[in-house]
Amino acid sequence: MEIYLPIAEMSVNILGILALGVVTGIFSGMFGVGGGFLTTPFLMFIGIPPAVAVASSANQIVASSLTGFLAHHRKGNVDFHIGVLLLLGGLMGSSSGVWLFTVLKKIGQIDLTISLLYVTLLGSIGTVMAMESFRTLKHTEQQITPAVVTRFAFFARLPFIIDFPRSKLRLSALLPLGIGFIAGALVSLLGVGGGFFMIPAMIYFLGMPTSMVIGTSLFQIIFITANVTFLQAVTIHTVDIILAVLLISGSVVGAQIGTQMGSRLPAAKLRALLAIIVLTVALKLAYDLFAKPQDIYSVTVSSL
């Protein structure tokens, strides 16, 4: 069954897009990531213009992260104090990210900049996560390695120290703000990747409990992706609402399934699984950068 997409200006298979939505929804509910790392490349693969794929998948993530967030919130697994700080940083980050996107698009090096950034980031995060979670699984300890912030005196000297009772932490407000900023910039550059950065950063950098992290991350992602959707809709008119609604319909169902699946898994196993996904994505992107591309030419329509 095919449907025509008015903004992407092509027709797609309805069932294929719904299925894609379900799969990304599962990832979202389970790991607290948006799931755009799957949607965006897949949409581009079936021929949807990259800008439309990025903007429409951001619109989809608004819905799937809201469903996932509500499910985690009912279990009391959201730290709103940290969530709001992540959000404020994220809004600043995503706004500067959209601006950066326009600048880089003009220069034509956007693919490279994004990929290099992403590979480095994901590669290092994934490795650290994998090492930690497998060690924990092997020794069946419930305790994870001490958070980075507690190991360096520099972080304790930062101003605006606040208590976060839900996560049982005492930190400078600048730390969650900074994590949110980087995550927000990533989202607007890639349409993906905010969660991949935030989740490990909250666990290992801030030392938040894994159970708290997923719901908190989803809370921030709702607003960040809403902001990205809005900015893309206004500046480059690339939000395809038909495509987004199809993806959303699949992903809200997937998000419920993912939340159920995630709550049955021990925290260390969940982290290990996430580490594997992060590393796979990083390896795939690294391969694309260093292997000879299938087509060394790329063609874009630049204006009317």
Added chain:
Amino acid sequence: MRSARLFFLALLCLVLFSPATYAKPLVADLSQYRIEIDSSFTGTRLLLFGARNDIGDIVIVVRGPNRQFVVRRKERVAGLWVNRKQQHFDNVPTFYTLAASKSFQDMHASPLFASLRIGLQEAVTGNDKNDDTSFVDALIHSQQSQRLYSQNVQKVSFMGESLFKFVIPFPDNIPGGDYVADIYLFNDGQLSSMQSIPLHVEKIGFDAFISDFAYSHSVFYGFFAILLALFIGWGASSLMQKL
């Protein structure tokens, strides 16, 4: 007055039905002048038909609206594949279909082909022949893989000596705008006749509404997209809670 009107009528009949009109070297038409894109659009086909009353080869070119294209080439820099050189192409048709009654190699090449932009290379470059052809080829290849460019050599079929027809395929991803079908009659490299038929492609109904809304009221559109996502997300969550 009455006699003057009668005189004009007689003159019109004379022009319309005279043997001279019938002997026009080339007459052609399209099965429709408008392609409407709605939510069930998966591409379409149009029939181009006509008659030639003179010897020669039929060449048909169907062109979509022009755009500016940028082609970038990746090169290896310190092990990485990076975009290095780029070339801009102005006024390049987004859609281009070429068909002829005879294989292009067998046809007497006309010096007019370049200026009439007949041929895929010519469609992209026109009269400028200085361009690095690898970029031109890449652009053609990209459009061909999206089914927007095609060269249907010998796909113009004849019924008898003079009647011909060609089925123009339009894929689902054709851009909206003004198209034109040009039909040429070439005799030994000489252009003996030509005809242009305009064709319009546009979105209609819900799809037209959405794309107009997205461009002309982008702020509302953005808000609407977000509200819709929040509504479905919340709705699914409360539905699951009840189950």
